[in-house]
Amino acid sequence: MSSTEEYLEESKTYPGHKVRRPGSQVSRWFAPWKRGLGTWGFVLNRVAGLGLVLYLFLHLAVLSLLTRGQEGWDAFITLAKSPLFLLLDVVLLAGILGHGLNGLRVALIGTGLLVRWHRPLFIAVAVIAVLGLVAGALLFFSA
Amino acid sequence: MSWQITYKIKRYHPDQGSRVDTFQVEIEPERTVLDGIELIWAKQDRTLVFRHACHHASCGSCGLVVNGVEVLPCIKLIQDATTDGGTLEVEPLRNFPVVADLVVDMAPFFERMQLIGMPIVGPTGPLPGQEPDEYTAFENCIECGLCLSACPVVATDSKYLGPAALAAAERVIEVSEGRLSDEVLAAVDNEHGLWRCHAAFECSEVCPSNVDPAGRIMALRRRMTFERLRRLVGAKG
Ligand code: HEM
Ligand code: SF4
Numbered sequence: 280m281s282s283t284e285e286y287l288e289e290s291k292t293y294p295g296h297k298v299r300r301p302g303s304q305v306s307r308w309f310a311p312w313k314r315g316l317g318t319w320g321f322v323l324n325r326v327a328g329l330g331l332v333l334y335l336f337l338h339l340a341v342l343s344l345l346t347r348g349q350e351g352w353d354a355f356i357t358l359a360k361s362p363l364f365l366l367l368d369v370v371l372l373a374g375i376l377g378h379g380l381n382g383l384r385v386a387l388i389g390t391g392l393l394v395r396w397h398r399p400l401f402i403a404v405a406v407i408a409v410l411g412l413v414a415g416a417l418l419f420f421s422a
Numbered sequence: 423m424s425w426q427i428t429y430k431i432k433r434y435h436p437d438q439g440s441r442v443d444t445f446q447v448e449i450e451p452e453r454t455v456l457d458g459i460e461l462i463w464a465k466q467d468r469t470l471v472f473r474h475a476c477h478h479a480s481c482g483s484c485g486l487v488v489n490g491v492e493v494l495p496c497i498k499l500i501q502d503a504t505t506d507g508g509t510l511e512v513e514p515l516r517n518f519p520v521v522a523d524l525v526v527d528m529a530p531f532f533e534r535m536q537l538i539g540m541p542i543v544g545p546t547g548p549l550p551g552q553e554p555d556e557y558t559a560f561e562n563c564i565e566c567g568l569c570l571s572a573c574p575v576v577a578t579d580s581k582y583l584g585p586a587a588l589a590a591a592e593r594v595i596e597v598s599e600g601r602l603s604d605e606v607l608a609a610v611d612n613e614h615g616l617w618r619c620h621a622a623f624e625c626s627e628v629c630p631s632n633v634d635p636a637g638r639i640m641a642l643r644r645r646m647t648f649e650r651l652r653r654l655v656g657a658k659g
Pocket of ligand 2: 562563564565567568570585586589625628629630631632633635
């Protein structure tokens with residue numbers, strides 16, 4: 280996937296010549312298409328990590344309802360038991376399992392351990408995450 | 423028997439901006455992607471700018487992105503890149519300034535390699551204590567830059583030292599029996615150095631010389647982690 284925000288810049292190597300530079304540095308990491316398992320791991324890990332940060336703030340905002348007394352909180356709890364909310368809980372669990380388990384994988388590899396096994400480790404992480412997710416979803420919806 | 427291939431080539435000229443040009447090429451499937459580009463230049467468009475020299479993966483000058491993946495077009499066969507009647511989308515390497523059409527400015531890459539001070543001539547076999555099958559010689563690096571083009575971290579941090587230079591640093595340290603020179607240390611042990619890598623392993627996926635830069639970065643990380651721990655507990659030397 281090539282960037283659409285390319286721009287021209289004076290070349291440092293060839294004075295007087297304009298070179299074409301790639302665009303924004305903020306979004307260019309999100310390009311897992313045609314890439315290997317390692318990149319998929321990195322991209323999913325980052326998306327999940329950012330999702331968890333977002334969740335943390337949402338969570339704090341929701342907890343602040345407690346300061347508004349029992350009524351507001353009870354109304355929220357009723358909402359939180361609705362199927363749509365439970366589905367969002369499943370998404371949250373996917374993020375936690377995916378990021379946490381892959382985080383362990385990255386930490387291992389980053390310490391120079393099992394480096395050559397990074398692909399099988401990713402598959403193991405994916406399998407354990409899916410099994411955990413199914414178990415969690417069954418638990419959420421049966422409770 | 424020849425195949426009919428559509429080449430969609432990304433063009434750039436400072437006065438004309440960017441565009442994609444389409445060329446139809448009749449070519450045998452056993453020939454290379456570079457052969458097709460040379461045919462286009464010879465028969466259809468003499469203004470096409472591309473770079474090549476050796477035609478056998480040792481000069482490292484022809485690297486391109488073909489159908490979304492970094493390759494050396496001089497060794498990528500047409501039949502391994504597409505099918506009869508298929509399309510080849512050809513772009514210059516990513517993460518480098520584009521000088522014209524398919525030619526990028528390699529200077530930022532060579533500057534990084536210079537920083538590490540990797541000697542051009544070095545040992546050619548496994549070092550004492552190294553298993554031959556574990557041995558990935560950095561000396562095989564042809565400085566093609568494919569690893570920098572494929573790396574998602576280079577894409578977002580223009581100061582990142584990048585896979586090849588970090589792998590070279592690990593080799594320099596390895597060959598000097600683990601001694602860390604201050605210059606190499608200063609170049610690699612910082613936020614744009616070895617700690618920046620996110621283990622996407624894309625450099626090792628595309629490296630045409632089996633240098634395994636990602637594996638070398640992880641070895642360097644292990645080395646530096648233990649080095650820091652050693653310093654933390656006050657070990658001398
Ligand atoms: C369950 C335990 C967790 C473990 C084992 C873990 C592990 C890791 C590791 C190893 C990385 C570096 C990944 C890389 O280099 O590509 C990372 C990145 C990150 N983590 Fe976690 N993490 C955990 C929980 C969390 C939580 C709860 C949050 C959010 C509140 C979070 C947010 C992030 C973010 C935003 C990043 C940066 C991602 C990036 O730059 O690609 N993590 N985590
Ligand atoms: S490490 Fe491999 S991909 Fe990177 S410049 Fe050297 S040969 Fe090319």
